[in-house]
Amino acid sequence: MKFNKLIPELSVKNFDKSLYFYIRILGFTKEYERKESKFAFMNLQGSQIMIEEINDHWNTGKLEYPFGRGINFQIEVDNINFVLKKLNKENYPLFKKPKENWYRKDDIFIGNKEFLVMDPDGYLLRFCEDIGTKQIEDIKD
Helix, strand or coil: CCCCCCCCEEEECCHHHHHHHHHHHCCCEEEEEEHHHCEEEEEECCEEEEEEECCCCCCCCCCCCCCCCCCEEEEECCCHHHHHHHHHHCCCCCCEEEEEEEEEECCEEEEEEEEEEECCCCCEEEEEEEEEEEEHHHCCC
């Protein structure tokens, strides 16, 4: 396994609840775990993330729900419907419903079909699926 150069590590309130969410509901694979530290390293189609139960080692201030205010983590998957079905099966609420969005990069637009979901601690996860590119003149307001 190759480690990405940037891997977020999220402090979580309840390790078992978060591990269940990421593995059972979202479909991440647990690459390894340190049970004594309540830590896990996970992967989903190349997106890597770590979780660790709050231990005051990394805290820079008081953690209050929702954690991670001001940030969202984009997770690209082959097909967002796979994740949506798993969330729906668990009756897990979405923060934002699936939508096509087009983002300008120089003289083209990059398309994503995406939705947002909050994990049990309030971290915002944006799952996206690549839907191609368009020229500027192909985008209608």
